Amino acid sequence: MSATIIDGKAVAADLRSRLAGEVESIAGTGLTPGLAVVLVGEDAASQVYVRNKAKQTREIGMASFEHRLSADTPETDLLALVARLNADDAVDGILVQLPLPDHIDAQKVIAAIDPDKDVDGFHPVNAGRLATGLPGLVPCTPLGCVMLAKSAQADLSGMEAVVVGRSNIVGKPVAQLLLAENCTVTIAHSRSRDLPAICRRADLLVAAVGRPEMVRGDWIRPGAIVIDVGINRVPNPDAGGGKTRLVGDVAFAEARAVAGAITPVPGGVGPMTIACLLQNTLTAARQRRG
Template sequence: MSTTLSSPSSDHASLIDGKAFATGLRETIREDVRVFHDKHHVTPGLAVILVGNDPASEVYVRNKAIQTHHAGMRSFMHMLPETTTEAELLTLIKRLNTDPEIHGILVQLPLPAGLDARTVTNAILPEKDVDGLGEINAGRLASGKPGLIPCTPLGCLMLLRHELGDMKGKHAVVIGCSNLVGKPLALLLLEEGCTVSVAHIHTRNPKELAQQADILVVATGVQGLVKGDWIKPDATVIDVGITRITLDNGKTRLAGDVVFDEAVRTAGRITPVPGGVGPMTIACLLKNTLTAAQLLVTGQAE
């Protein structure tokens, strides 16, 4: 969903309204959950595990619970102390793997020191790995086989499909190659028929590469990395980064990896921060939970 910026100038990009798109997606999921329950008498259940008391993670986990309930699903929260051992955490995951009321399992990252995220993530059954971060789901994605897709890349893809439709032949440049966003999104864009380039910390001239992009995705966590002159005229820009910065007056605001005020004068479409990619992540977590329930109950996504 795009909206034109309020400025009367014609040299401004259209905003990609991820918040509005996510709201519509959540309502669609809510209806799909109702239909699924009426047909199979099963309510999708999402278990979220939080280890420690990181304030940002606690807020995020509470938001997930609220949205899960709003979608008509069941939420199972497991708040574990900072002192939880890896063995204790793995025991909980093993129990949730075999619980028929649990269709999706998510371990909130980052984990406290002493807990290995890779070991913990891979302990979740692939069919319940609604974050899509386990190595089996990652392998399925790389092989072009069905699996649960990481939520943020899935959200980016849904926005791009809505804005651009057929993306075959477009040059997509992804800046950032994390397992969480950059790598899976590059694979998804390849499946869409894009020519994909990936820039990372060792890329010698990322600006020159970015200037070639019809689709530019930035997911580095480096606030203000991409300036307006990095962007090809009329390109579609997806800004995944989000950083809280302090202003001169002492107040704070959220900012992305792209210098929005510059980029908006060159791009054709752009996601704002906040209100762009962020709302899509939880919406896609709900989508993955419903998909997981469908697969576990019927053997196929409905």
Template sequence: MSARIIDGKAIAAGLRAEVAAGVARLKESHGITPGLAVVLVGEDPASAVYVRNKGRQTVEAGMASFEHRLDASTSQAALLDLVRRLNDDPAVNGILVQLPLPGHIDPAAVIDTIDPAKDVDGFHVVNAGRLATGLPALVPCTPVGCVILAKQVHPDLTGLEAVVVGRSNIVGKPVAQLLLAENCTVTIAHSRTRAVADVCRRADLLVAAVGRPEMIRGGWVKPGATVIDVGINRVAAGDGTARLVGDVAFDEARQVAGAITPVPGGVGPMTIACLLRNTLEATRRQHGLEAPG
């Protein structure tokens, strides 16, 4: 029997509608319009498309969108100066510097300069530490999206054995922290894990975030498991074109899993929706406002 397909596009649309309603309430009750500033350095084509989509969806949610497009030759000092100005700008509630950056700019220095209260990517060490210690934090968007998608299948994740394949600071580590907070039993697997297929087969919830096209085969999936595929990899198709695939061999895994996210159309749409949610939450916190119950 084929797995249930978890429709990230539809779920993200619902989340964006919730955010837009929250923004409207904030404007009506307090006269506050959340503002998101996105900084793009250089002309990376994928980043440019992503930034354009962010700007459009920010405006559609009723927020103010501030885009800063800088030449690839921009110095690190100039970029850090811009970030500091955005930190001080009361109209800006969220700051996102699009990665990757040109090679002469240290991304860690840039992230460290962003005000943690405006760090809507959730990459600052303060937010990472707060997440790790169970305190309120701005959390990276893709991991939050993964948990939301998993809850479409398991509204209560308590007691599930979760395996996260990948240990990046952007996805692997934070999604593991979020799943711990949901009372899962969590294993992080990675490139040095012995018998990684056996580890994956233990998972009730398998999160693939390793960045290797179709690494996780159908035989690695526990029958009935929920599979969340974070990977987006461009590979050559037989006709000379390219196609997008995940970190999971989808056609194989869907024959075994109970539920699975597609690529594209699974985790990807959730990332911007969660960014907008983070921006709204950051705005509320900066003004000392509680989220409505």
């Protein structure tokens, strides 16, 4: 058996297309959703990510506001910018790109964002809304994980789901979202006793532990849906010259031989993050403006 590949690029493109239609449909009301992205410092990966966000924001008809600050920007200046964006009615979503320089308290910055403009879904208020089943903005990567799982099986109700990883960014919120889909959810992690046995119970396995190819093929229940959130750079001896390649948290070739459906790395969860960010921006715009 060889698993069906869940094409994150195709699912993300379909979502962006639908969002573009919705943005166009509300343009007649004078509403143009606006996303502000703040980048502090010169991190190369973050610069590429921010550039892609701005490009895709404009492509679907939303307004894009970019704020690039030097790496030595004082925390007070960043907080003042966040306050201005909170008060700016043209801005519906605010995203401060992480990681931030060491002298800036990321939690303080996240807490300063208006929860109704927190399109990353990281604000404690939105975390509380998610945990208690109230409407709110949901972290983008977990939201994308659930969409990809539902592209493989539309109704997840009753499935036994195992989430490997307990971070506030992915593990915990994706578990909450799966509970809302009526899954029976176990959160496991690197210190769980007999982690392979826990994973083998899963009809739906979400790997978000940040260790390259940690989840092996014999950890997978035959026919399971596997969502691999990991993005890890490892040496690529075949390419030579000290080059690297991207792998997930799942040993893909092994798992593909067992699973029913699986996301690749790259091309799986990654493309969904920006698409879900755009969905959150549209949701925030509608909620803020009634």
